[in-house]
Amino acid sequence: MPPSPAQIRSLVTAYLDRHPGEHDALAPLTAALDCAGDPTSRTTLPGHVTCSVAVIDRDARVLHVLHRGTGLLLAPGGHVEAADETLLAAALREVEEEAGIPASALVLTAEFRDGPIDIDVHDIDASPARAGAVHQHYDFRFVVHLADDAPDLTLQVEEVGGAAWLPFEEVSSPTLRAKLVATGLDGAIRPVKLEQHAAEHPAPAVRTEPAAVSPAQAPSGNVPNIVGVHLYLERDGHVLLGRRHPDAAYAGGSWDTLAGHLEAEAATAGRAKDLPEPIVPYTRVAIEGIQSGRVYSELGWSR
Structure with a gap:
């Protein structure tokens, strides 16, 4: 079951607490969450929620993939599917589908954890090939580190025509670029201190630490x-x-x-x-x- 409007609203509320100046920009999203229906369904108009993720390597570069349908070089992402329990889960699934990187090879950042670094509202042109009308995407952008033992990229050739690792200053999305530059993230992987039990934030097995912990030890991410x-x-x-x-x-x-x-x-x-x-x-x-x-x-x- 995809995330509920209440779950999405909690992410938006926390995000706006950090970025109060974006209330007006996110008005279409907050209005959509007040309406009946599934805000993550691609059939929901005039707009619906999508997800993407900035995967950062040790050199502080962000993975971009070339989408054949649009010809644009973007961070991996796409629509939410019925089996995605959270927006982060949807974003991580897209990374694996488009670039072949599983969630187990990605590490949450200590700064943003499982919350979005950026939420962007943008227009999508009509697509005659897919019988799609003009609409908006409310894109939740997450950020993760690439683990040292991550596999090589395996691109989904049907939809992805290439990939590139770009420095923060060259990230294609202006809003995501500005936030990444402002974070001071340097590519170094640091353990994440989770303040709430993981059961409250279900997601795939994305790492919270740079290395595995012995099964005999309690996870260091727990707060006593x-x-x-x-x-x-x-x-x-x-x-x-x-x-x-x-x-x-x-x-x-x-x-x-x-x-x-x-x-x-x-x-x-x-x-x-x-x-x-x-x-x-x-x-x-x-x-x-x-x-x-x-x-x-x-x-x-x-x-």
Whole structure:
């Protein structure tokens, strides 16, 4: 299911808090969020939400791809699809489709995390080939770093005719160019300190750190004592669990209750007395506590 208007509005509100002078420029977007219908659908007129992403390499250059349909050199991006749970997820999917770079080879920036660096409203000409009328795109632009172990570009030749890495000063979009220049980003990858649990911001397995963390360690992006929300779902003596992604920063490949990112993860049922291995330690304690009638359990606290 694509992101709801409420989810999109929260991104816009946070963005306008940083850029209060853009309220008038984003008026068509905010008006669209007040209307009925899906603001991300390409059939929604007079405009709809799109997504793109500035991928920055170690030399502080931004990836641009040449779109065959328009002949323009732009940052990877496009329309939101039904399976995209967030706008960031849509943007990262476009990067993989157009340039062959998976989300696992991209790193969130400490400055912008999973929020847009730029939101731009621009006109789209009519397209007789696609029976498209003149309309507007409300483009949410995200920014990520390219990981050191990222694969080589693999362009989608049907739609992409080439690629180039351009310095900030040559970025094709004027608004994105101005914001990138103002950030002072230098291409260096720094760990991201996430203030909220990842379950509140579902997205693909885009990295928050430059290197993987040992499964035995808690992810360094966590803030101590932040409360995580987990779903305990039981039926006929079975508990629903999901296997964490093998590349997850914490407890990769372990079984856990439903929380956080579940993209590309399989879920299965397991008996409380026959839990699958490996399982996240706090999950075992919680399940055993719930089934034994305890309303509170502890793990890892020293007195």
